[in-house]
Structure formats: C-alpha cells, structure tokens
Amino acid sequence: MNDEMMTNTPPHSATRPDRICLFHVASGQAGYFTAGQARGCGFSRALLSHHVRSGRFIHIRHGLYRFREYPSSPREHVLAAWLAVGKNVAVVSHESALDLLDLSDVIPDAVHLTVPRSRRSLPSLAGVKIHTTDRSIEPGERWVREGMVITSATRSILDTAEKGADPEQIELAVAQAIERGLATTEELRRTASERSRRVAELIAGALQQVTA
Secondary structure, eight states: OOOOOOOOOOSSOOSSOOHHHHHHHHHTTTTEEEHHHHHHTTOOHHHHHHHHHHTSEEEEETTEEEETTSOOOTTHHHHHHHHHHOTTTOEEOHHHHHHHTTOSSOOOSSEEEEEEGGGTTOOOOTTEEEEEESSOOOGGGEEEETTEEEEOHHHHHHHHHHTTOOHHHHHHHHHHHHHTTSSOHHHHHHHHTTSOHHHHHHHHHHHHHHHO
16 A cells, blocks of 8 residues: 655765765655765765755755756655655645645645644745644554655545545545545544544545445
C-alpha cells in the first residue's frame, strides 16, 4: 500500500565536494537539497554560494537549494516546502496529501504540513499552512509519495474533514480510498470515532453511501 520509506541522506560524509553524492541526494527530491545534505557531500556554505553565483545551483530559500538543470515536476513546490520546514519534523497532510494520493477533486489552497504541537513556533513560509497536533502520527500513518512523507489516506481524510472541508469532497475521498484499497471501512469508522462528533457522523454517512 505505501511506498518504501526514503531518507535521501548522503551515502557518506565527504570531506571534499562530491557532486555525484549531492546529485544522488537531490535526485530523490525533485532536484532539491538542503544545506545540511550538501555539507554531508562536502559542500561548505561558501562553496554553495559560489555555485549559486555561477548559476549551477538555485537558492530557493534559507537552507534550501536546487540543481538548475534538474527537470521540473508538477508538485515540486510541495516537496520544497516540506524540505524547508524540515523533513524530520513535518509531514505533508490534509488537502496536500489528498492531492498526492489523487483522492477527491480538492485543489489545495496552500501546501499543508503537519508538525508536532511542540514545534508550533516554526517560522511561517509564504504559501505554506502549518498545522500542529498533539495526536501522534503513527508509523502506519506515514506513507511516502514522490519522495515525500505524507499522512496515510485515512489520516488525510480525517484531518481534512476536521478542518472543515467541503463534505462532498470528503465523501468522494472516502469512496475513492475504499475502491482503490487505500483505506478500509473498519479503519475509517474506528479512527473517525476518535474525532469530533461532526467528523464521525460525516464519515459514517460517507461509508453508508459506499456500502449501500
């Protein structure tokens, strides 16, 4: 169901600049890489700045870069936001996760990321909506799509429903997730019961339509 987890960490810690090492890392991240990943491949901040000035690298935002020659992809802005906030901190969630899973017809109004409530003081980024939660994202709720860690289908549906999304989109996402084997009726009903009454009733209604 979920792809193999990908860490995209440097295969070794280089003391001299190793472009092959860095390109290997960036290839799993749509051409993007962080300053920390570059350091692991032997690139100092001064050398990164040099390559930005020469045009080899593009400086996206603080601590985030991209190989200029790497081909663009439709959702690379989501991956860039996830890397900028911190791949070990944030998970792509809500409408952004539904979009990556091709569930519902929702068009995300921003890049939605979820972080632990303890990290609520993270700086804001343009075009990024950061959600905080005390509800742990369990290993089974962490899937990988297009090189990004995202919330599972069930978690994404429930988080989006809890945020107050269009009920029709939630119902469509439920039907598609069950049809494609991304979620089960039992899982959705059980986890919905742990949310608000409104969410539980919305999911129950959606499941009734699917099983009718």
